[in-house]
Amino acid sequence: MELQKDARTNSYLNQFYEPKVTAYEFLKCFFAYLRKNKIQEIERDLVDFLRCQKENADNKDVLEEINFRTNGVNYFSDDIEDALFNLQNGGLLGKMNPSFGIIIIKYTENEIEESINSISEPYRAAIENIANEYIRLARKED
Numbered sequence: 001m002e003l004q005k006d007a008r009t010n011s012y013l014n015q016f017y018e019p020k021v022t023a024y025e026f027l028k029c030f031f032a033y034l035r036k037n038k039i040q041e042i043e044r045d046l047v048d049f050l051r052c053q054k055e056n057a058d059n060k061d062v063l064e065e066i067n068f069r070t071n072g073v074n075y076f077s078d079d080i081e082d083a084l085f086n087l088q089n090g091g092l093l094g095k096m097n098p099s100f101g102i103i104i105i106k107y108t109e110n111e112i113e114e115s116i117n118s119i120s121e122p123y124r125a126a127i128e129n130i131a132n133e134y135i136r137l138a139r140k141e142d
Contacts (some may be wrong), residue, residue: 009041010011011031013120019124020061020062020064020065021063021064021065021119021123021127022065022078022083023065023077023079023083023109024082024086024087025085025119025126026065026066026083026117027080027083027084027087027122028083028087028092028115028118028121029093029115029118029127030127030130030131030134031055031087031093031105031107031114031115032107032111032112032113032115032116033128033131033132034105034134034135035074035105035107035112036116037131037132037135039135039138040105041102041103041104041105041136042102042103042138043101043102043103043106044084044095044101044102045101046080046127047068047075047076047077047080048061048075049134050063050066050077050080051068051075052085053078053133054066054068058126058128059126060129060131061123062123062126062130063128063130065079066079084103091106092105092106092107092111092115093105093106094106096117116121
């Protein structure tokens with residue numbers, strides 16, 4: 001009985017401490033899908049787009065680890081900033097002059113596939129849908 005109780009307790013606790021997809025994992029896969037679709041540069045500000053995507057019930061699980069805060073005028077996300085920094089530090093992303101706000105996606109073909117395959121379904125499909133929506137909106141603005 002004690003072993004069964006410990007297993008149930010651990011299972012219960014794990015749902016709170018093991019994120020389904022971290023902000024880093026999400027952005028790493030998101031940028032891989034963008035690069036796979038031949039997008040090499042994007043505007044740096046992803047916060048508003050991702051905040052709106054998080055409100056969609058279909059994206060709840062995949063974006064659950066990304067938190068947003070506001071100063072009453074603008075939204076911010078330390079999770080996104082940290083993940084962008086780590087991706088830049090790892091060489092997957094680059095940037096022009098920081099004041100210009102452009103992110104350069106530097107993934108190789110192998111890095112694209114590795115990044116996409118590192119995420120399990122159904123999260124991979126959700127990230128692909130979010131990336132496709134970003135592409136659709138970006139092309140609409142052009």
